[in-house]
Amino acid sequence: MTQLATIVLAAGKGTRMKSATPKVLHDVCGRPLIDHVLDVAHQVGSLKTCVVLGHGIAKVQQRLPKGVLTVEQKQLLGTGDAVKTAGKFLKSFKGDILILCGDTPLLKAETIKALINRHRSTKAVATILTAVVDNKTGYGRIIRNNSAKVVAIREENDCTESEKDIREINSGVFCFNANMLFENLNKIKVNSRKGEYYLTDLVELFAAQRSVIETVTTPEPAEGLGVNTREDLAVCAAIMRKRILKQLMLSGVTITDPLTTMIDSHVKIGEDTVIKPFTVIEHDVVIGKNCVIGPFAHLRPGTRIDDTVEIGNFAEVSRSTVGTGTFMKHFSFLGDAMVGRNVNIGAGTVTANFDGKDKNRTVIGDGAFIGSDSILVAPVKVGKKAMTGAGSVVTKGKVIPDGKIFVGMPARLVPGPAGGTSRKAL
Secondary structure, three states, X not given: OOOEEEEEEEOOOOHHHOOXXXXXXXXXXXXXXXXXXXXXXXHOOOOEEEEEEEOEHHHHHHHOOOXXXXXXXXXXXXXXXXXXXXHHHHXXXXXXXXXXXXXXXXXXXXXXXXXXXXXXXXXXXXXXXXXXXXXXXXXXXXXXXXXXXXEEEEOHHHOOOOHHHOOEEEEEEEEEEHHHXXXXXXXXXXXXXXXXXXXXXXXXXXXXXXXXXXXXXXXXXXXXXXXXXXXXXXXXXXXXXXXXXXXXXXXXXXXXXXHHOEEOOOEEXXXXXXXXXXXXXXXXXXXXXXXEEOXXXXXXXXXXXXXXXXXXXXXXXXXXXXXXXXXXXXOOEEEOEEEOOOOEEOOOOEEXXXXXXXXXXXXXXOOOEEOOOOEEEOOEEEOOOOEEOOOOEEOOOOEEOOOOEEEOOOOEEOOHHHHOOOOOOO
């Protein structure tokens, strides 16, 4: 089987973002733009992935996954020069080279697989992912001859008036035969208008050589949408969230109002769970089956919710595990907590997890009952079937034994029988 390597172009300044953050590190649905692109490269079987960086290289390198090769384009001389820079590390590669842009988070793996399959089945030297759009502004146009064969990609600034009317545009995604790519990169001439080397000029060069050039048109034009402005970022996020919600609903999750529900990528939710309106679920959250979340709930990264849990209105959970059958129905906060099974978290409960320097852990045992307006100043441990009275402040380092009742500010053991397993004293 032919091997595949990927070059991700991510060297640009992104000046229209008006930001000190490199463009490819801006978040879409909880993850940087470039992470979504790297996911696609991994899903289509790329054996090597090389990211070409320039502006903000140190910041981007810190955020990239391990195993991703990075190279620096020291002068931003266009896409052709960027690929040539990566070629110094991939020239010995025998196979196909996939070219992706680091600011296109909406690409789907199945679309790229179709591109690669077309490329290989036709033995093309180059295969281009195109899209047919109404708003063509800013995109290169696909130029075809009378036989409908691709003969060039014309950047908008270089188009004639008639070429500007062409609705088929270049998405910036290519699959090349590695040998042909690297043998011909040096033949690209600098564009006189911008002083850059356009990778797209290879298409006209290959056409002159009578080489096979193929295209695949994406069924969803938005896949090729690149992020150049904050407005583009918001548009991409809206499209991606819609995809996420659709996939969750198809998997058996009830989302009562998709228009007011925000769920990031890399969130897992079990069957028959109900997500109510105005709920925000960030990335790296796992929710079990038959849960009820919301309305107005906020689940932050690192949260793990077991089956049949209820997280109600104005409740927030962060970096915490919540056991099966637990209820937390009203305006409470759990941070850095490990909550057992069948626990009641009373209205207004707060785990005070931050002491000004460190985040500390709260552990609540199975069957515990945390009274309304309790504050647990972490680190705290509440034993199995233990209770806190309404308004209790359990101070730092306190351990409430199994079955015991603590009340007051600071919370103390209720003496006598009431401090045992009986809850009638409260």
